[in-house]
Amino acid sequence: xGSLVQIAVNGLAQGSIYALMALAIxxxxxxxxxxxxxxxxxxxxxxxxxxxxxxxxPWYLAMxxxxxxxxxxxxxxxxxxxxxxxxxxxxxxxxxxxxxxSLFLRNMxxxxxxxxxxxxxxxxxxxxxxxxxxIVKQHVLILAMTGGLILxxxxxxxxxxxxxxxRATAQNKQAATLMGVKVSRMxxxxxxxxxxxxxxxxxxxxxxxxxTIDMGMxxxxxxxxxxxxxxxxxxxxxxxxxxxxxLVEAFATAxxxxxxxxxxxxxxxxxxxxxxxxxxxxxxxxxxx
Amino acid sequence: MRFxxxxxxxxxxxxxxxxxxxxxxxxxxxxxxNMAIIFVILALGLNVVFGMTGMLNLASLAFSGIGAYTSGxxxxxxxxxxxxxxxxxxxxxxxxxLMVGLPTIRIGGHYLAFMTIAFGEIMRLIFQNWTPVTGxxxxxxGIKYASIGPLVLKTHWSYYHLSLTLLVIMVYVxxxxxxxxxxxxxxxxxxxxxAARALGINTYYHKVLAFVxxxxxxxxxxxxxxxLMRYVDPGTFTFEESARVLTMVMVGGRGSIPGxxxxxxxxTFLPEWLRFLKDYYMAMYGLGILLIVLFLPGGVISxxxxxxxxxxxxRRAPAAQTSAxxx
Numbered sequence: 001x002g003s004l005v006q007i008a009v010n011g012l013a014q015g016s017i018y019a020l021m022a023l024a025i026x027x028x029x030x031x032x033x034x035x036x037x038x039x040x041x042x043x044x045x046x047x048x049x050x051x052x053x054x055x056x057x058p059w060y061l062a063m064x065x066x067x068x069x070x071x072x073x074x075x076x077x078x079x080x081x082x083x084x085x086x087x088x089x090x091x092x093x094x095x096x097x098x099x100x101x102s103l104f105l106r107n108m109x110x111x112x113x114x115x116x117x118x119x120x121x122x123x124x125x126x127x128x129x130x131x132x133x134x135i136v137k138q139h140v141l142i143l144a145m146t147g148g149l150i151l152x153x154x155x156x157x158x159x160x161x162x163x164x165x166x167r168a169t170a171q172n173k174q175a176a177t178l179m180g181v182k183v184s185r186m187x188x189x190x191x192x193x194x195x196x197x198x199x200x201x202x203x204x205x206x207x208x209x210x211x212t213i214d215m216g217m218x219x220x221x222x223x224x225x226x227x228x229x230x231x232x233x234x235x236x237x238x239x240x241x242x243x244x245x246x247l248v249e250a251f252a253t254a255x256x257x258x259x260x261x262x263x264x265x266x267x268x269x270x271x272x273x274x275x276x277x278x279x280x281x282x283x284x285x286x287x288x289x
Numbered sequence: 290m291r292f293x294x295x296x297x298x299x300x301x302x303x304x305x306x307x308x309x310x311x312x313x314x315x316x317x318x319x320x321x322x323n324m325a326i327i328f329v330i331l332a333l334g335l336n337v338v339f340g341m342t343g344m345l346n347l348a349s350l351a352f353s354g355i356g357a358y359t360s361g362x363x364x365x366x367x368x369x370x371x372x373x374x375x376x377x378x379x380x381x382x383x384x385x386x387l388m389v390g391l392p393t394i395r396i397g398g399h400y401l402a403f404m405t406i407a408f409g410e411i412m413r414l415i416f417q418n419w420t421p422v423t424g425x426x427x428x429x430x431g432i433k434y435a436s437i438g439p440l441v442l443k444t445h446w447s448y449y450h451l452s453l454t455l456l457v458i459m460v461y462v463x464x465x466x467x468x469x470x471x472x473x474x475x476x477x478x479x480x481x482x483x484a485a486r487a488l489g490i491n492t493y494y495h496k497v498l499a500f501v502x503x504x505x506x507x508x509x510x511x512x513x514x515x516x517l518m519r520y521v522d523p524g525t526f527t528f529e530e531s532a533r534v535l536t537m538v539m540v541g542g543r544g545s546i547p548g549x550x551x552x553x554x555x556x557t558f559l560p561e562w563l564r565f566l567k568d569y570y571m572a573m574y575g576l577g578i579l580l581i582v583l584f585l586p587g588g589v590i591s592x593x594x595x596x597x598x599x600x601x602x603x604r605r606a607p608a609a610q611t612s613a614x615x616x
Binding site for chain 1: 536
């Protein structure tokens with residue numbers, strides 16, 4: 001029983017990271033109708049930048065600065081270069097431009113920080129023992145941070161005027177413009193959120209894994225899988241899909257075999273594609289014309 | 290005359306590709322030339338699916354992986370020669386194309402792009418984990434040199450002639466598709482599905498057909514790859530490589546067959562040309578892709594159109610406008 005709780009916490013923590021990535025993918029899709037294939041690079045940059053900053057300031061400050069810098073970078077330079085000039089083209093152009101930026105950023109990171117995997121400082125290390133169950137503190141932090149972030153995001157989208165403006169932009173850009181919404185600002189805000197979610201995922205996941213140049217790409221692929229499982233374009237779907245993938249991975253690793261960790265994602269994906277082709281929260285797909 | 294003119298550039302290109310091995314002395318460059326041809330075939334396949342019909346397939350490498358493993362297994366376990374392995378690989382790749390295409394294309398649109406990412410990941414994991422058949426993480430080894438009749442192709446030079454022959458066939462096929470009734474139907478579907486349906490085109494049938502044809506190109510490319518390397522590594526068939534094929538199509542010029550050929554050659558050799566930048570070469574490669582998409586949305590081939598229309602404008606009347614417009 002105790003070990004079951006332990007596995008569940010483990011899986012939910014891992015799933016939270018996938019959920020954050022999936023959420024970022026969906027938020028960008030809803031506003032801009034394209035994908036950002038450099039999403040994984042926000043994870044990578046936040047992890048490396050914060051690790052470097054920890055040499056000169058306390059860990060919490062280093063993280064805060066890293067997340068703030070990456071989120072601002074996403075909202076300004078990144079979005080202006082990779083998305084804005086192509087906003088009137090079809091969505092494949094943005095895919096290719098973000099792929100180009102992703103290659104650029106990843107290889108610049110390789111030059112700056114080196115290609116060798118290295119450990120991330122364990123800022124919140126240790127284990128809690130509650131009634132015979134040992135729970136890794138970092139996992140609890142991941143759950144709390146993800147939950148808090150998603151709640152804040154929800155409140156912002158649903159309860160504030162700017163949130164309503166963002167939803168309006170996602171629904172119909174032209175009508176939103178006519179209502180006085182400045183679309184360029186909404187796009188900047190969207191990328192701000194995407195970069196924020198990505199960089200928070202980066203600093204949360206870094207202590208569990210080593211820092212590697214490919215960590216962004218690997219996390220992003222899982223994020224895509226989560227959006228498909230949860231239902232394409234759906235925000236609750238992204239969260240549920242991410243958590244589900246994390247749980248499946250954790251339980252299958254514990255009870256079947258740890259060798260095929262990535263294959264469990266695939267079995268889940270296959271089952272979802274066969275039985276629920278539109279995902280768990282999938283709506284009827286109606287393309288915007 | 291019209292025939293001559295439309296094929297003139299292909300003939301010039303072919304002559305250049307025939308002369309090239311005579312001047313190349315490094316086996317590595319020959320290997321890259323073979324790889325470039327494989328990528329051209331892959332890009333031509335994506336061009337049928339995406340360039341002509343407008344469906345974004347982000348799993349090109351999954352189909353070439355299916356082709357590579359099928360031909361590899363046929364060659365290693367059944368001892369089939371290259372031509373039979375090739376046919377087997379193309380048939381299996383097309384069957385997979387049909388299997389994936391039938392359910393997903395009905396949903397369509399951007400969702401299809403997501404589904405192909407999922408399919409690509411699924412295939413990659415199958416290649417990696419189905420050890421009894423694919424050799425698992427160690428890969429599939431023991432593929433003999435490709436041979437056609439008594440001819441055994443042992444060097445990259447001799448293999449190049451096989452690749453080039455298949456390239457010529459595939460370019461011809463791609464061109465036939467494009468100028469036929471089928472190609473016009475594909476392009477009508479890309480333009481507007483509703484309008485295409487109103488004209489009596491069965492859009493679902495044509496989209497599935499385009500997808501299956503695209504898969505066949507993947508099967509050919511995969512077979513060439515398996516016999517070139519004589520080893521199939523599961524780490525080859527990743528999403529990133531599929532994205533690279535998409536980049537080739539976009540950089541070369543979506544929908545244009547000469548453009549796609551140029552794009553595939555360019556992106557295969559660009560990293561080599563940038564090697565003088567040392568550590569920075571991959572970063573600059575990424576930056577180059579970004580710049581081309583931003584400033585040359587019609588791809589490299591649109592440069593040619595611009596030059597030609599300027600030339601025509603100078604010769605005829607100043608009123609003539611550039612024909613290379615934004616799509």
